[in-house]
Amino acid sequence: MSFKKNKYTIIKNAISKDLAAFCANYFLIKKQVYDTCMKYRYISPFENMLGFYETKDEQVENTFSAYSDIAMETLLLKCHSVMEKATGLKLNPSYSYARAYKKGDELKRHKDRFSCEISTTMNLGGDKWPIHLSPKENVGIPDGKKITVKSKAKGIAVDLDPGDMLVYRGTELEHWREKFKGKECVQVFLHYNNTKTPNAEKNIFDTRPHIGLPNWFRSK
Numbered sequence: 414m415s416f417k418k419n420k421y422t423i424i425k426n427a428i429s430k431d432l433a434a435f436c437a438n439y440f441l442i443k444k445q446v447y448d449t450c451m452k453y454r455y456i457s458p459f460e461n462m463l464g465f466y467e468t469k470d471e472q473v474e475n476t477f478s479a480y481s482d483i484a485m486e487t488l489l490l491k492c493h494s495v496m497e498k499a500t501g502l503k504l505n506p507s508y509s510y511a512r513a514y515k516k517g518d519e520l521k522r523h524k525d526r527f528s529c530e531i532s533t534t535m536n537l538g539g540d541k542w543p544i545h546l547s548p549k550e551n552v553g554i555p556d557g558k559k560i561t562v563k564s565k566a567k568g569i570a571v572d573l574d575p576g577d578m579l580v581y582r583g584t585e586l587e588h589w590r591e592k593f594k595g596k597e598c599v600q601v602f603l604h605y606n607n608t609k610t611p612n613a614e615k616n617i618f619d620t621r622p623h624i625g626l627p628n629w630f631r632s633k
């Protein structure tokens with residue numbers, strides 16, 4: 414399907430199932446380490462100066478999430494060429510953001526900030542949980558037998574298997590997730606800018622000096 418026409422597309426097996434499972438396990442161990450450290454007060458939210466643990470995630474409260482986890486930043490670079498091919502655009506990497514969603518979580522309907530101009534959400538593992546995109550009259554149905562896409566008045570639901578990636582114009586298409594009925598789901602967002610968009614060059618790495626740095630390195 415055409416990203417240019419529809420403003421979204423799906424990349425099956427953007428990374429291998431093995432790598433997706435590795436990343437999901439890695440992130441869940443990181444969460445476990447964080448939970449234990451917090452429980453026994455080896456670190457406090459105040460001491461969490463590196464910013465790798467997002468203690469104030471405003472979109473999904475009390476769900477473990479991380480801006481610029483180094484492994485996820487490496488995925489951002491790894492998927493760069495796949496993303497350029499899928500979109501037909503020259504892209505600058507912006508930042509990564511991962512979450513380990515839990516039962517009852519919900520992602521409110523929203524659009525993203527400029528650094529998420531060309532966004533992806535990739536399923537790394539856990540229970541299935543569709544992401545919804547805003548309805549558009551002319552949206553096509555993605556190819557591929559394993560993708561479930563159903564047009565409904567309330568939007569388009571996209572189911573992804575581990576390693577699959579939904580690519581969408583995050584600043585243009587509203588997207589959301591309805592209440593999660595499963596137990597656990599690990600997802601990573603990989604964000605890019607179109608090099609031809611005004612101010613894209615000033616926004617490389619989400620305005621951080623280089624990839625991997627926490628978000629307080631962003632220029633204000």
Ligand SMILES: [Fe+2]
Pocket residue numbers: 523524525583588
């Ligand atoms: Fe978003």
